[in-house]
Amino acid sequence: MNVKMYHKSFSDNLIDQIKQKKSIICIGLDPRIEESGSKIPQIIMERAKNNYNDAIWEFNKEIIDHTCEITPIFKPNIAFYSKYNALDALKKTIDYIHEKKTLVILDAKRNDIGSTAEAYAYAIFENFKADAVTFNGYLGSDGIAPFLKYVPKGKGVIVLLKTSNKSSGEFQDLFSISIPEIPPSEIETTIEKGILIRNYIQMARLIKLWGENPKLVGEGNSYGTYGYSNILGVVGATFPEQMKLIRKEIPKNFMLVPGYGAQGGTAKDIINSVNEDGFGAIISASRSINFAYQKSPYKEEFDENKFGPAAGKAAKDMREAINNALEQSGKIGY
Numbered sequence: 512m513n514v515k516m517y518h519k520s521f522s523d524n525l526i527d528q529i530k531q532k533k534s535i536i537c538i539g540l541d542p543r544i545e546e547s548g549s550k551i552p553q554i555i556m557e558r559a560k561n562n563y564n565d566a567i568w569e570f571n572k573e574i575i576d577h578t579c580e581i582t583p584i585f586k587p588n589i590a591f592y593s594k595y596n597a598l599d600a601l602k603k604t605i606d607y608i609h610e611k612k613t614l615v616i617l618d619a620k621r622n623d624i625g626s627t628a629e630a631y632a633y634a635i636f637e638n639f640k641a642d643a644v645t646f647n648g649y650l651g652s653d654g655i656a657p658f659l660k661y662v663p664k665g666k667g668v669i670v671l672l673k674t675s676n677k678s679s680g681e682f683q684d685l686f687s688i689s690i691p692e693i694p695p696s697e698i699e700t701t702i703e704k705g706i707l708i709r710n711y712i713q714m715a716r717l718i719k720l721w722g723e724n725p726k727l728v729g730e731g732n733s734y735g736t737y738g739y740s741n742i743l744g745v746v747g748a749t750f751p752e753q754m755k756l757i758r759k760e761i762p763k764n765f766m767l768v769p770g771y772g773a774q775g776g777t778a779k780d781i782i783n784s785v786n787e788d789g790f791g792a793i794i795s796a797s798r799s800i801n802f803a804y805q806k807s808p809y810k811e812e813f814d815e816n817k818f819g820p821a822a823g824k825a826a827k828d829m830r831e832a833i834n835n836a837l838e839q840s841g842k843i844g845y
């Protein structure tokens with residue numbers, strides 16, 4: 512496959528991949544040895560003699576081999592690799608995805624104060640060589656600024672806006688107002704006049720501003736030639752109404768949309784994340800693809816040893832369902 516990669520910009524590379532593969536799916540690689548009903552097949556564990564690094568690498572390789580032709584970008588979540596002490600498997604997985612000329616988001620939800628942010632950025636982009644990382648922006652601009660300073664050209668940062676979990680509204684949906692003259696000791700106040708804004712909208716506005724500020728984004732990390740920012744937002748497939756509002760607020764920032772499949776999100780739920788040009792979102796699913804062999808309708812067709820082909824079929828079905836829904840709403844861009 513001859514994919515044009517490593518433009519100067521992450522968003523350009525992503526759009527090239529989407530066009531090439533006619534697909535906006537993102538496959539999460541969240542290996543579970545045996546957890547909440549999902550498990551790496553026994554045959555893999557036996558072959559790897561229960562060595563977690565080997566088992567996870569073999570499992571991921573098979574999933575990648577059966578899905579990469581239609582997947583513009585993969586998203587391993589570092590939590591699982593840390594849990595199983597399998598960071599070598601994570602590194603090998605990322606290198607292998609790159610060999611397949613495909614992009615990688617490392618789902619690590621980073622953020623910290625300046626000097627620590629630098630260490631995180633180095634680990635993610637220099638050691639692991641991820642193309643993008645998920646990021647918690649709720650520390651504010653002086654949390655992201657030092658991080659962005661160390662983000663190399665061609666890389667992306669994906670900031671949590673409205674996460675897919677049920678209780679995300681406990682903070683993210685709240686209305687905030689900024690009144691600088693009120694001292695921090697006053698913890699409640701009555702607002703008579705003033706503009707209140709949802710926290711997730713404020714965070715969306717911040718990522719737009721951050722992407723436009725050359726002092727923050729540095730060389731190569733502002734907008735790509737297709738006009739999309741290299742700072743993206745996370746919005747759960749489980750919140751289509753909020754997604755619509757965020758899409759309107761920041762049309763030129765891609766959304767990473769987790770929550771498809773195992774968390775209940777469907778093809779019709781993600782339509783609001785996609786712009787009229789057919790771009791602007793990548794839809795992510797992990798368990799429903801990784802462990803398709805354990806669930807209907809795939810378990811009837813594929814046994815445990817065929818977990819790779821089962822994942823391949825589940826990924827094709829996901830892509831088709833999304834492309835059909837996009838076509839019906841006139842939003843297909845490839």
Ligand SMILES: O=c1ccn([C@@H]2O[C@H](COP(=O)(O)O)[C@@H](O)[C@H]2O)c(=O)[nH]1
Nearest residue numbers: 539588674675769770773774796797798
């Ligand atoms: O809002 C968010 C942000 C990240 N995630 C992560 O995505 C995958 C979802 O896995 P599924 O198996 O498809 O449910 C997982 O790594 C989460 O940590 C999210 O779900 N929601």
